Amino acid sequence: xxxxxxxxxxxxxxxxxxxxxxxxxxxxDQTVGALTAQAGVSQPAVSKHxxxxxxxxxxxxxxxxxxxxYSAQLDALSPLVDWTNQMGRFWQSRxxxxxxxxxxxxx
Numbered sequence: 572x573x574x575x576x577x578x579x580x581x582x583x584x585x586x587x588x589x590x591x592x593x594x595x596x597x598x599x600d601q602t603v604g605a606l607t608a609q610a611g612v613s614q615p616a617v618s619k620h621x622x623x624x625x626x627x628x629x630x631x632x633x634x635x636x637x638x639x640x641y642s643a644q645l646d647a648l649s650p651l652v653d654w655t656n657q658m659g660r661f662w663q664s665r666x667x668x669x670x671x672x673x674x675x676x677x678x
Contacts, residue, residue, distance in 0.1 A: 576650040576651050579647070582624060582627040583629075585620070585623075587611075587612055587620055588620045588624055591610060591621065591624065594609060595630060595641060595643035596643045596645065599642065600633070600640045600641065600642045601640065601642075602639065603621065603641070624641075628644060628647040629644055629648075630642065630644060
């Protein structure tokens with residue numbers, strides 16, 4: 572079973588999906604039409620990307636009349652934040668160990 576951060580990495584690995592998500596983060600709620608105008612790909616492609624982002628929990632949709640508005644769900648990034656913090660602590664510990672070793676070698 573894939574870990575939550577694996578799903579997010581895979582989802583955000585696509586540059587078009589990442590750009591759509593970044594735009595929603597920066598500019599707030601957007602319709603498919605507004606996203607398509609800036610995406611450089613067709614409306615069906617934007618809709619597919621939004622579906623992938625939605626399944627990963629990165630976006631939420633809200634229907635208003637005939638239009639669907641999408642918004643970024645920033646809390647969904649918490650598994651990535653947790654993973655990067657864990658890796659940061661891991662590498663900091665390794666660098667501290669290396670520094671200790673180098674200091675002992677200099678003595």
